[in-house]
């Protein structure tokens with residue numbers, strides 16, 4: 001993202017940027033005109049969310065089905081592990 005220098009109108013380049021908050025970013029600009037070399041900051045912020053992604057709701061339902069599918073596998077693993085550890089269990 002480039003911005004025009006407020007002093008001379010030459011395109012200024014981004015030097016660095018830092019987030020002020022989750023939806024606001026402060027950007028440091030420097031004018032590319034060597035005779036001007038004006039430095040200034042600008043704020044870039046989220047104005048309006050036009051359309052929210054529907055993925056989070058889908059992923060929640062997927063994780064629910066995954067966790068439901070994982071439970072039998074975990075039980076199966078414990079079952080095989082207990083068979084292997086029969087020798088370890090017998091002394092106790």
Ligand SMILES: [Zn+2]
Nearest residue numbers: 005008031036
């Ligand atoms: Zn300038």
